[in-house]
Amino acid sequence: MLEVSGLEKTYPTGDHALRGVSFTVEGRDAVFVIGPSGAGKSTLLRCVNRLVEPDRGVVRLDGLDVTALDTRALRAARRRMGMIFQEFNLVERLTVMENVLSGRLGYVGLWPAWRRRFPPDDVEAAYRTLARVGLEGFENKRADELSGGQRQRVGIARALVQRPQILLVDEPTSSLDPRTSETVMALITGLAAEDGIPALVNIHDVPLARAFARRIIGLAAGRIVFDGPPAMLDEPALEKIYGARLHEANA
Amino acid sequence: MGDTAVGARVWRRYSPAQTAARWSAELALAVVTALMLWHVGVRWEYLADAPAQVGDLLGRMLPPEWAFAGSLLHPLAQTINIATLGTAGAIVLSLPIAFFAALNTTPGRVAYALARVVIVVSRSVDTLIWALVFIIVVGPGSLAGTLAVAMRSIGFLAKLFAEGIEEIDRGQVEAVTATGASRLATLLYGIVPQVKPVFLGVSIYRWDINIRESTVLGLVGAGGIGFTLNDAILGLEWARVGLIILVVLAVVLLSEAVSALARRRVT
Amino acid sequence: MARAWQRPSPWPHPWMGPAAWTLGLAFLAWNVVSLDVDPARVARGLGRLGTVLARAVPPDFSRTGLIASGVIESIEIATLSTVLGVLLGIPVAVLAARNVVALPVYAGGRGVVTLGRTLHELILAIIIVKAVGFGPLAGVLTLTVGAVASFAKLLAEQIETIDRGPIEAIRATGASRGAVLIYGVLPQVLPRIIGLSIYQWDVHLRHSTIIGIVGAGGIGATLYNAFARYDYDFALAILIIIVAIVLVGEGVSAAARAKVQ
Numbered sequence A: 001m002l003e004v005s006g007l008e009k010t011y012p013t014g015d016h017a018l019r020g021v022s023f024t025v026e027g028r029d030a031v032f033v034i035g036p037s038g039a040g041k042s043t044l045l046r047c048v049n050r051l052v053e054p055d056r057g058v059v060r061l062d063g064l065d066v067t068a069l070d071t072r073a074l075r076a077a078r079r080r081m082g083m084i085f086q087e088f089n090l091v092e093r094l095t096v097m098e099n100v101l102s103g104r105l106g107y108v109g110l111w112p113a114w115r116r117r118f119p120p121d122d123v124e125a126a127y128r129t130l131a132r133v134g135l136e137g138f139e140n141k142r143a144d145e146l147s148g149g150q151r152q153r154v155g156i157a158r159a160l161v162q163r164p165q166i167l168l169v170d171e172p173t174s175s176l177d178p179r180t181s182e183t184v185m186a187l188i189t190g191l192a193a194e195d196g197i198p199a200l201v202n203i204h205d206v207p208l209a210r211a212f213a214r215r216i217i218g219l220a221a222g223r224i225v226f227d228g229p230p231a232m233l234d235e236p237a238l239e240k241i242y243g244a245r246l247h248e249a250n251a
Numbered sequence B: 001m002g003d004t005a006v007g008a009r010v011w012r013r014y015s016p017a018q019t020a021a022r023w024s025a026e027l028a029l030a031v032v033t034a035l036m037l038w039h040v041g042v043r044w045e046y047l048a049d050a051p052a053q054v055g056d057l058l059g060r061m062l063p064p065e066w067a068f069a070g071s072l073l074h075p076l077a078q079t080i081n082i083a084t085l086g087t088a089g090a091i092v093l094s095l096p097i098a099f100f101a102a103l104n105t106t107p108g109r110v111a112y113a114l115a116r117v118v119i120v121v122s123r124s125v126d127t128l129i130w131a132l133v134f135i136i137v138v139g140p141g142s143l144a145g146t147l148a149v150a151m152r153s154i155g156f157l158a159k160l161f162a163e164g165i166e167e168i169d170r171g172q173v174e175a176v177t178a179t180g181a182s183r184l185a186t187l188l189y190g191i192v193p194q195v196k197p198v199f200l201g202v203s204i205y206r207w208d209i210n211i212r213e214s215t216v217l218g219l220v221g222a223g224g225i226g227f228t229l230n231d232a233i234l235g236l237e238w239a240r241v242g243l244i245i246l247v248v249l250a251v252v253l254l255s256e257a258v259s260a261l262a263r264r265r266v267t
Numbered sequence C: 001m002a003r004a005w006q007r008p009s010p011w012p013h014p015w016m017g018p019a020a021w022t023l024g025l026a027f028l029a030w031n032v033v034s035l036d037v038d039p040a041r042v043a044r045g046l047g048r049l050g051t052v053l054a055r056a057v058p059p060d061f062s063r064t065g066l067i068a069s070g071v072i073e074s075i076e077i078a079t080l081s082t083v084l085g086v087l088l089g090i091p092v093a094v095l096a097a098r099n100v101v102a103l104p105v106y107a108g109g110r111g112v113v114t115l116g117r118t119l120h121e122l123i124l125a126i127i128i129v130k131a132v133g134f135g136p137l138a139g140v141l142t143l144t145v146g147a148v149a150s151f152a153k154l155l156a157e158q159i160e161t162i163d164r165g166p167i168e169a170i171r172a173t174g175a176s177r178g179a180v181l182i183y184g185v186l187p188q189v190l191p192r193i194i195g196l197s198i199y200q201w202d203v204h205l206r207h208s209t210i211i212g213i214v215g216a217g218g219i220g221a222t223l224y225n226a227f228a229r230y231d232y233d234f235a236l237a238i239l240i241i242i243v244a245i246v247l248v249g250e251g252v253s254a255a256a257r258a259k260v261q
């Protein structure tokens, strides 16, 4: 269970990205966060695993106060959260297997990491995860040889091989074409459900969110302005999230 | 992928052959380094003593002999003179060489080859060695230093100038030629505007390198503050050496800053 | 009525262009006026030019033993100082990269890098010869100091341009700082490290030809002695050898770097 309460963040540049965000993710469902560009979606996600340090507020993962942890404990907590990125963020010059195994870096010492000697269980898990994301036999390809969709599958495998308790997913399909977007989104939600873990998914594509979500959170200018099932996401709700004019321009 | 006894698959970043190749390359580098270290002859007792020696030397250099600062003005001016005039002379001489050494402006094969030879010889011999040569010809002093700086800089400047010329856009030159302009006019309107920023930038950059080079020319007798430094070292006047090194540091840093500023202005 | 047109000045104020030119020309004129030249000495030297040339040509390559040991020493100095400089330069580069370390550490790292590059190798060599005695070891240490600084500067610039994304991703897995360096940073800069090392070696080969002047070993010492003993034919031979090794070094370096990229 993920509990976020009273989260606030102002960047040194003065951008007030989050203005008091509270919500809870219970059970195993994927929760989709929608909102215009600049609404604070990425900041919110990064505050959960403290890649961005929130100014105020509390994040609890299964009762553990993530915001109170010191560096060491924070690293341990991050191992329990898998993150998937819009730009994939693979290490381009490393092989697919090295990229996937980097999801286990929190568990191996520096020397074995340097020599690429991961425990047999980790290697086996990496092979299985690669098969689950449909990349069987790709382990020795270099990440920069892959297509966008394939790269995102490696990104998903890297997150899953952590055996996380939650997935944090930041616009996973924004760099992909529409068809691949749907497959990748189906893959993420499907695998999360298989593993019985919830996911917090940022997305700006409203139809895609509607197609996959049970619950949608609408973020606008750093505040939650909508929280409910897709069926409740009607015209007035969308106007609240995206602003009247922008929404009409899109329609 | 063969399963092992426990059923876990094995993954290796490198195949055994690749691993062997990597290890042998690393080993070869280590062995060569060790052999060279052995051949160079490290006298460990000297090395162990080095920090103490450097500490002792620093102790003698500091505080620097500030009173000597007045006597440094003239050698310092000489250093700047040598660097500046050497650079200026090299710019003038390297312009024709650059046009000969650029594939798109060279008048012919022979001129191209000659220009390339001049560039190569000029660049491979250090300023200090050129200074040794010119001291034989014109005697010790600032002139030898200036000629040495110029000689070393010709190759550097001509090479980079030529690269700048080779990168010009043919289209712009063609457009000027198409108006019926003379060769000189084509040069002025079609080529010069394109290469001017590169030429200015490279020249200023070389000037600042030459300031640094000129600080040591005096150590072989070719003028400038290095001459005073040599005297101080021979006379074991370490507090003076300390002051000279501080002044050299300041001048080099200052010229670097000026050069960086001026280059930003021209590009 | 015909209109006049003037090229707009690239300077913020129109008077600044001519002012800059005037200042530059005045500076040049000062340099010409204040350069100390002894015309009598120059004339004497030029008068002897014929004799010097006659004694220098043909070059004397007969003392192969001396030349070979000088060349080998230069190569050893260049190689050893490159290896040491790269090993020590990598951590310094990390400390001098703005995007990896905190501001005070960066300021310190940057300071070390700048100072190390400011002093000419020859001045460093003088100090180091005092500390460890004459010989190639002093040369190795001298060039190592320079190498650490210039290698670290170039590498730090490379580290500053790396892609933050993969680093963020690896941090998000809960990896330690060291693991982030090994998996996120190193793969992005490794090709550059190799390329820069080869380039450094080439630069050091050039420098190893001069530090002998102050007793720090290498072919420069042989050359300096030849000049001092008016052995001009031997000196010319060494000069030709120096041009040759520098050219070969440059060729090897260019070929190796092309292969890495």
Ligand SMILES: Nc1ncnc2c1ncn2[C@@H]1O[C@H](COP(=O)(O)OP(=O)(O)O)[C@@H](O)[C@H]1O
Residues within 6 Å of the ligand: A011, A012, A013, A015, A016, A017, A035, A036, A037, A038, A039, A040, A041, A042, A043, A044
């Ligand atoms: N690293 C940063 N530094 C300064 N401002 C930032 C940074 N990241 C995001 N912001 C600002 O914070 C606000 C929210 O951005 P973000 O969380 O990226 O929104 P979204 O992901 O919804 O597009 C924007 O105004 C953005 O400009």
Ligand SMILES: [Mg+2]
Residues within 6 Å of the ligand: A041, A042, A043, A171
């Ligand atoms: Mg975003």
